[in-house]
Amino acid sequence: MWQVDESNLEAIAIGAGILGTGGGGNPYIGQLRAKQAIKEHGPVTVLSPEELPENSQVICVGGIGAPTVGIEKVRDIQSYHALRAIEEYTGKKATALISNEIGGSNSVEPMIPAAMTGLPVVDADGMGRAFPEYHLKTFFVYGVPWCPMALCDEKGNTVIIPEAISAQWVERIARSVTVQMGCVACYALAPMTAQQVKTTAVLGTLSLAYNVGQAVLDARERQEDAIGAILAACPGKVLFTGKVVDLDRRTAAGFARGSVTIDGLGSNAGSRMVLEFQNENLIARHDSEITCTVPDLICVVDTDRGEPITTELMRYGFRVTVLGFPAPQLWTSDKALAVAGPRAFGYDVDFSPLVLS
């Protein structure tokens, strides 16, 4: 058990920004919103999954929409409204909250209703990274029902999906509603049991985000190598180092889609990396060779400061380092890869796990 307060939110936001593989919503804005809620209502208790009582009702809350829109149209307390809407619909009160994804602002989205209600959050999430679509959660791959869910906007509109033939259909319906809601909304799932969390969530990810972020902050303080500090906190490798020379990004169908081209610097001089993204980075091509794919994590950070660079903030001229981290093990089974492997995103390539040298 530990606490999230104003002092450690920055580290969590940086770590979640890195683990977010470019998406999950802007981590800085998420941090400011969570900080405000904690300032008003007090700190949030974090429970490890083992600390969850048997009879827990764990509600997952998260944001849905296009990160490019989310930086201008900042979320309010829609996740609180979504929490209340699903509690009312199911007739079950939450005893704890859990993040849908550890990436970007979604990592701290539950802090806002948690601070408001005094509920603890669980040190775990449904992705162990960020993913662009609702159905891409380990929860659903391993048997948690994808319905009912509640979706709220900032205006006062609520939608409940009590029944859908697949998690993909929930995504499809919820995405189209989100577009109407202005491309920024929040949702809440029906309560999970402690057992479901333990067997279907990616565990310990809030601590991991904190550790990665704190390593970056420490390295900056000591004027040490931020990239090395990240890799020491979370095993992974440098995929590429260079300068952003081209960016193609559009807000389409409720997503930020596109690609970024990076020309090599240092040991990568003379070669090029192209990352393709849909909110999150999905594929890394080093010259003509694919060197990393979903569900492995492809993370772009500022080479000097280790600051995560999300897809909506990517810009020409940035000096960046592309990091690769192995996917959480729950994503590497055949049934998980069928949902979130490269072929699920339309790439005609098999998943080849990142090898750490």
Added chain:
Amino acid sequence: MWQVDESNLEAIAIGAGILGTGGGGNPYIGQLRAKQAIKEHGPVTVLSPEELPENSQVICVGGIGAPTVGIEKVRDIQSYHALRAIEEYTGKKATALISNEIGGSNSVEPMIPAAMTGLPVVDADGMGRAFPEYHLKTFFVYGVPWCPMALCDEKGNTVIIPEAISAQWVERIARSVTVQMGCVACYALAPMTAQQVKTTAVLGTLSLAYNVGQAVLDARERQEDAIGAILAACPGKVLFTGKVVDLDRRTAAGFARGSVTIDGLGSNAGSRMVLEFQNENLIARHDSEITCTVPDLICVVDTDRGEPITTELMRYGFRVTVLGFPAPQLWTSDKALAVAGPRAFGYDVDFSPLVLS
């Protein structure tokens, strides 16, 4: 109290096709579906609003989508599922059903769940015509809440909108979900009381549809003038007679939108009428002059047989008569015109009620 059975469905479908002002879903397909349900489950009892018990729970069911899609993708029993979904959500069982609009297939949509469940239908509806959008109901203009509502597709997906800031927002959200559902879905509203039906519905419209349709059938049988028979059954006037010479129709944003151009024949020779439609006919221009607008009814029938011609079946070369009927009185108040007058559809013109000579 009377009964809808296989013998009088054709008349209802023809009458509702005419009152549907071009929309409401294909009346012939609606008739076939209702006939099938009645054949399987038995006839449906029609109650006049005065016959409704005090403690009634009247649930409105209807179809939503683009008529152009609806003729290829025929509805199944989604309205039954929507009825059950809203009953379950509200915890209230229906004691009677009511049509959302008397136009087209929507006039008989309640017959399907009514036949399946043995519930009666009320001789009334929420428009007294057809309209393209969810919020355009006299129910809502006169105080019936627009939420909660349930929306179902044929695949097994259900969406509930428990709360929305306006009826227009329900339309906006429901329409986007309908597009995902394949442009054809059915919905059900939370139960209304008998008092709400009596004060906010357009009354006696199922009887009116039957009377108009039967008049057409009788005229055909006797080889009499079908147009005259229609006008004798429902006071209105001939706006134009001619031949369809141009048609611009597209399925856009979940609607059938466009215009039809009719060159005059007989006493209208040398002049031209253009009708603009969004599922339903909204504006009639006789040469440069607007001669009829929503909420008055602009109805196109085959000149010889009096058969209604809906916007999705309109074709070049058809010999047609354009009829105008005064809007039900509930639509002529200022607050109703603000919702469904010509300006609400983007036309810079005031409503000028049709004058019957």
